[in-house]
Amino acid sequence: xxxxxxxxxxxxxxxxxxxxxxxxxxxxxxxxxxxxxxxxxxxxxxxxxxxxxxxxxxxxxxxxxxxxxxxxxxxxxxxxxxxxxxxxxxxxxxxxxxxxxxxxxxxxxxxxxxxxxxxxxxxxxxxxxxxxxxxxxxxxxxxxxxxxxxxxxxxxxxxxxxxxxxxxxxxxxxxxxxxxxxxxxxxxxxxxxxxxxxxxxxxxxxxxxxxxxxxxxxxxxxxxxxxxxxxxxxxxxxxxxxxxxxxxxxxxxxxxxxxxxxxxxxxxxxxxxxxxxxxxxxxxxxxxxxxxxxxxxxxxxxxxxxxxxxxxxxxxxxxxxxxxxxxxxxxxxxxxxxxxxxxxxxxxxxxxxxxxxxxxxxxxxxxxxxxxxxxxxxxxxxxxxxxxxxxxxxxxxxxxxxxxxxxxxxxxxxxxxxxxxxxxxxxxxxxxxxxxxxxxxxxxxxxxxxxxxxxxxxxxxxxxxxxxxxxxxxxxxxxxxxxxxxxxxxxxxxxxxxxxxxxxxxxxxxxxxxxxxxxxxxxxxxx
Amino acid sequence: xxxxxxxxxxxxxxxxxxxxxxxxxxxxxxxxxxxxxxxxxxxxxxxxxxxxxxxxxxxxxxxxxxxxxxxxxxxxxxxxxxxxxxxxxxxxxxxxxxxxxxxxxxxxxxxxxxxxxxxxxxxxxxxxxxxxxxxxxxxxxxxxxxxxxxxxxxxxxxxxxxxxxxxxxxxxxxxxxxxxxxxxxxxxxxxxxxxxxxxxxxxxxxxxxxxxxxxxxxxxxxxxxxxxxxxxxxxxxxxxxxxxxxxxxxxxxxxxxxxxxxxxxxxxxxxxxxxxxxxxxxxxxxxxxxxxxxxxxxxxxxxxxxxxxxxxxxxxxxxxxxxxxxxx
Numbered sequence: 001x002x003x004x005x006x007x008x009x010x011x012x013x014x015x016x017x018x019x020x021x022x023x024x025x026x027x028x029x030x031x032x033x034x035x036x037x038x039x040x041x042x043x044x045x046x047x048x049x050x051x052x053x054x055x056x057x058x059x060x061x062x063x064x065x066x067x068x069x070x071x072x073x074x075x076x077x078x079x080x081x082x083x084x085x086x087x088x089x090x091x092x093x094x095x096x097x098x099x100x101x102x103x104x105x106x107x108x109x110x111x112x113x114x115x116x117x118x119x120x121x122x123x124x125x126x127x128x129x130x131x132x133x134x135x136x137x138x139x140x141x142x143x144x145x146x147x148x149x150x151x152x153x154x155x156x157x158x159x160x161x162x163x164x165x166x167x168x169x170x171x172x173x174x175x176x177x178x179x180x181x182x183x184x185x186x187x188x189x190x191x192x193x194x195x196x197x198x199x200x201x202x203x204x205x206x207x208x209x210x211x212x213x214x215x216x217x218x219x220x221x222x223x224x225x226x227x228x229x230x231x232x233x234x235x236x237x238x239x240x241x242x243x244x245x246x247x248x249x250x251x252x253x254x255x256x257x258x259x260x261x262x263x264x265x266x267x268x269x270x271x272x273x274x275x276x277x278x279x280x281x282x283x284x285x286x287x288x289x290x291x292x293x294x295x296x297x298x299x300x301x302x303x304x305x306x307x308x309x310x311x312x313x314x315x316x317x318x319x320x321x322x323x324x325x326x327x328x329x330x331x332x333x334x335x336x337x338x339x340x341x342x343x344x345x346x347x348x349x350x351x352x353x354x355x356x357x358x359x360x361x362x363x364x365x366x367x368x369x370x371x372x373x374x375x376x377x378x379x380x381x382x383x384x385x386x387x388x389x390x391x392x393x394x395x396x397x398x399x400x401x402x403x404x405x406x407x408x409x410x411x412x413x414x415x416x417x418x419x420x421x422x423x424x425x426x427x428x429x430x431x432x433x434x435x436x437x438x439x440x441x442x443x444x445x446x447x448x449x450x451x452x453x454x455x456x457x458x459x460x461x462x463x464x465x466x467x468x469x470x471x472x473x474x475x476x477x478x479x480x481x482x483x484x485x486x487x488x489x490x491x492x493x494x495x496x497x498x499x500x501x502x503x504x505x506x507x508x509x510x511x512x513x514x515x516x517x518x519x520x521x522x523x524x525x526x527x
Numbered sequence: 528x529x530x531x532x533x534x535x536x537x538x539x540x541x542x543x544x545x546x547x548x549x550x551x552x553x554x555x556x557x558x559x560x561x562x563x564x565x566x567x568x569x570x571x572x573x574x575x576x577x578x579x580x581x582x583x584x585x586x587x588x589x590x591x592x593x594x595x596x597x598x599x600x601x602x603x604x605x606x607x608x609x610x611x612x613x614x615x616x617x618x619x620x621x622x623x624x625x626x627x628x629x630x631x632x633x634x635x636x637x638x639x640x641x642x643x644x645x646x647x648x649x650x651x652x653x654x655x656x657x658x659x660x661x662x663x664x665x666x667x668x669x670x671x672x673x674x675x676x677x678x679x680x681x682x683x684x685x686x687x688x689x690x691x692x693x694x695x696x697x698x699x700x701x702x703x704x705x706x707x708x709x710x711x712x713x714x715x716x717x718x719x720x721x722x723x724x725x726x727x728x729x730x731x732x733x734x735x736x737x738x739x740x741x742x743x744x745x746x747x748x749x750x751x752x753x754x755x756x757x758x759x760x761x762x763x764x765x766x767x768x769x770x771x772x773x774x775x776x777x778x779x780x781x782x783x784x785x786x787x788x789x790x791x792x793x794x795x796x797x798x799x800x801x802x803x804x805x806x807x808x809x810x811x812x813x814x815x816x817x818x819x820x821x822x823x824x825x826x827x828x829x830x831x832x833x834x835x836x837x838x839x840x841x842x843x844x845x846x847x848x849x850x851x852x853x854x855x
Contacts, residue, residue: 318740320739320740339739340739340740340741340742341742341743341744343742344741344742345742350740352740357734357736357737358734358736358737358740359737359740360734360737361729361730361733361734361737361738361800362733362734363733363800363801364729364730364733368726368730372730372737372738372741373741373742375723375726375727375743379722379723382722382723382724383721383722383723384721384722384723384726426741
């Protein structure tokens with residue numbers, strides 16, 4: 001059966017434990033959820049999938065009582081459900097195991113499992129034997145009999161910590177267990193073990209909600225899948241009735257052509273500006289590292305899911321974070337950057353993902369921010385030349401059509417789009433030959449986006465080499481000459497402009513490169 | 528915005544004036560109250576007294592401002608001052624040199640000791656990214672112990688006459704040592720407002736990562752900031768010796784807290800990135816005037832201490848609201 005949602009009034013089947021109808025939630029002007037409807041059956045494993053920002057996390061936070069919803073209905077066991085707090089949600093039998101661990105590292109497994117309700121003896125003191133006994137029962141229940149309940153959590157591996165969290169969540173007779181990307185940090189063997197345990201839990205009648213980025217996992221253990229896109233639920237399908245390609249198609253939707261600005265005419269790339277050979281950064285589990293060539297006058301996009309290692313790669317290139325191994329070549333000769341200063345000296349500019357934490361000095365004037373990377377140009381003998389600073393700031397602002405009262409106003413007075421222009425202006429003031437951007441238009445409005453796209457295209461036309469990481473696929477397909485797709489710190493493939501399809505790129509990002517019949521891709525050796 | 532890093536110096540001066548106006552008004556208010564409560568308060572003699580009394584604290588506080596602006600703290604300045612004084616005292620009482628040579632030697636020794644202590648504070652806390660609170664707490668003990676060790680816990684005295692006279696010299700009723708401290712304050716203002724170094728100190732206090740990614744050697748800037756604080760402690764040691772004509776290994780106990788208080792009352796944020804040495808100057812004045820005025824009113828020293836504590840807390844609460852309003 002393939003029940004197409006949105007259905008305004010899904011008939012509650014008798015074995016439905018939780019039904020969500022027309023759920024809406026917005027933050028300021030952003031609609032995080034815009035009509036989500038689906039239901040959970042007793043004793044099923046139900047996958048929730050969708051691109052970054054499709055609304056899965058918001059939904060989970062509403063269900064677990066982190067914040068309330070604006071409109072729509074949730075019924076749990078036939079009664080309206082509106083948890084006022086996470087505690088409320090737990091009392092109703094709904095438990096979430098979050099992606100980030102919520103364990104207290106230096107306490108024992110047993111203490112962690114009982115943290116919400118420590119057993120006491122008749123003197124009101126901690127009843128340690130009872131606490132250990134409960135923990136033993138909870139661990140045995142999920143087949144984790146090889147873990148000592150007295151061991152500190154810090155002595156356990158990542159997989160076991162995850163399982164301890166699950167044991168803690170399950171000991172209070174939960175009816176619904178939500179796992180938020182439980183396998184993101186697990187190895188294959190650990191994942192298999194987790195799946196065995198999850199299947200066992202399901203067979204005991206618990207409903208498991210499985211949020212994941214990996215479609216093969218969905219097909220390995222889930223019974224049904226609901227696809228989210230732009231805050232809406234698109235469809236709920238039985239796993240045997242669908243295919244990974246089908247799911248990807250539903251995640252992407254049909255609005256592929258709705259893109260801003262004139263699509264880039266084919267550019268003829270120049271010489272190699274930057275060449276990575278097996279570059280491996282500290283957090284990178286892939287020993288082979290990443291290799292790529294970036295040419296002058298081209299825009300190379302890097303697509304991938306959150307956690308695929310894209311930001312880490314960029315930070316490694318400019319030596320913002322240490323590099324473990326591999327080499328970097330600039331204009332054909334090997335370079336070794338010790339810190340960002342060296343990268344800047346090699347005419348590389350790096351626009352970070354987080355402008356508030358890494359890009360701007362919010363309390364300082366716009367002019368000071370624009371001049372921050374050009375101190376030599378605005379000083380003589382260590383003394384600041386304020387007139388020169390103002391001139392550079394005003395020129396840079398005019399070039400990017402920065403809207404501000406005065407360059408002497410603090411950067412915090414600007415809108416997100418104009419703040420991003422200040423960050424760009426800071427780097428363009430140095431006339432970089434290589435420009436690296438991480439999420440260049442995150443959180444800014446459509447108009448400012450189009451302006452920034454125009455600036456970036458213009459730079460490429462002037463021969464600057466651009467490397468852009470973005471989680472918005474339309475942004476990459478719109479700007480790039482080539483798109484490299486990363487998953488799990490590996491390059492899964494490279495797609496050239498004539499072959500751009502969001503489905504093809506997403507299939508690679510979801511690790512579907514081998515089985516993809518619809519993507520007409522040139523795979524550049526997924527190393 | 529209290530960060531005087533505006534594009535034109537004229538506007539910067541104007542803004543810092545407005546920002547400091549509140550502290551200036553508080554100071555004026557204190558002066559008016561005390562001039563009514565005690566006839567003696569506004570006499571030339573007493574003003575000379577106040578200026579002499581705040582000199583050491585002002586010097587330490589100006590150095591401290593650099594460290595607090597980058598989000599650090601230096602608890603060691605009182606002890607470092609004593610250590611520097613003892614070493615300078617040893618140098619200035621060496622036999623077989625002329626007075627000028629001895630004074631010069633003492634200055635070099637005192638400033639050198641102070642700067643090395645500050646340098647160590649900076650290198651250790653910046654290299655390992657450790658909280659300067661802990662590192663300088665360690666240095667507080669090291670310097671105190673070193674001072675006692677070097678001096679055998681004895682006070683050193685009998686300095687050259689010219690040196691002792693310098694400490695009590697007046698120009699038009701203003702102590703020369705205060706003028707020296709004031710000149711230091713102005714130099715610090717110039718460094719913080721007109722140089723690349725000063726600009727980047729404010730930047731580091733606001734957003735260290737942004738400054739690092741813009742290619743600046745953040746490590747060295749931090750080391751220099753701590754070195755300046757140590758250097759100021761060495762400077763304070765020389766002034767202290769000239770004024771009191773002794774070098775005592777138990778001098779300066781608790782001075783670091785007065786210096787921090789002056790900086791905070793002056794409106795510099797403990798979180799870093801916001802504040803000015805002009806504020807610190809006013810803060811040092813408020814502490815000095817308060818102490819002097821309350822004693823003239825006949826209050827016990829214990830009550831005086833309590834009131835100073837209240838003023839510190841009130842200043843921080845006011846600053847909290849000021850920061851909030853200027854942000855919106």
